[in-house]
Amino acid sequence: DTGVSQNPRHKITKRGQNVTFRCDPISEHNRLYWYRQTLGQGPEFLTYFQNEAQLEKSRLLSDRFSAERPKGSFSTLEIQRTEQGDSAMYLCALFRGAGELFFGEGSRLTVL
Amino acid sequence: LAKTTQPISMDSYEGQEVNITCSHNNIATNDYITWYQQFPSQGPRFIIQGYKTKVTNEVASLFIPADRKSSTLSLPRVSLSDTAVYYCLVVGNSGYSTLTFGKGTMLLVSP
Numbered sequence: 469d470t471g472v473s474q475n476p477r478h479k480i481t482k483r484g485q486n487v488t489f490r491c492d493p494i495s496e497h498n499r500l501y502w503y504r505q506t507l508g509q510g511p512e513f514l515t516y517f518q519n520e521a522q523l524e525k526s527r528l529l530s531d532r533f534s535a536e537r538p539k540g541s542f543s544t545l546e547i548q549r550t551e552q553g554d555s556a557m558y559l560c561a562l563f564r565g566a567g568e569l570f571f572g573e574g575s576r577l578t579v580l
Numbered sequence: 581l582a583k584t585t586q587p588i589s590m591d592s593y594e595g596q597e598v599n600i601t602c603s604h605n606n607i608a609t610n611d612y613i614t615w616y617q618q619f620p621s622q623g624p625r626f627i628i629q630g631y632k633t634k635v636t637n638e639v640a641s642l643f644i645p646a647d648r649k650s651s652t653l654s655l656p657r658v659s660l661s662d663t664a665v666y667y668c669l670v671v672g673n674s675g676y677s678t679l680t681f682g683k684g685t686m687l688l689v690s691p
Contacts, residue, residue: 503681509683510665510683511681561623566629567613567614567629567671568629569614569624569626569669569679570626571623571624572623573622574623576621
């Protein structure tokens, strides 16, 4: 069965602080995606992994963002020196084939 | 990448059939068409996927014309709980791609 756990669900931080989000798939899935979503917009692609390899990263992603998937299972997304514009929902999704993405509940970031 | 275009919003009443059309003019031969539903503060949820003609599941139907440049998600007899944002997403069969969402269609179902 497919499931995705994301932590923390909510994070409030001050501008300039670093934050890290974690995505834990319940079962093995080769391909894992990260998206960012702001109010009124569709999910915006950030990056994706095939196993532990990061295959593509959005050009919109600044150098302050980094993602890892060290053993091809869980993944982390770190934002350094947060800015107010980073406030958004960060979504992790697993690709199940035939176009189906299975999303987690997301991690909501608020930067004060 | 196949760019998608959908109406920003639609209104309906309970019990009506709702059809949401998505335009994807530059869809490639091997691309699939998928639709997602999203409620506030939740991740999108996969609804249905198709390649051509018609696909039906327990939730919705998906109609795809022969030229595949558009697709229509059909929700039969909507209820208040169908109020959500609906996204169409074109996915390459190879899978190795950035799966890019558009802005979606906000469907409001009223009593």
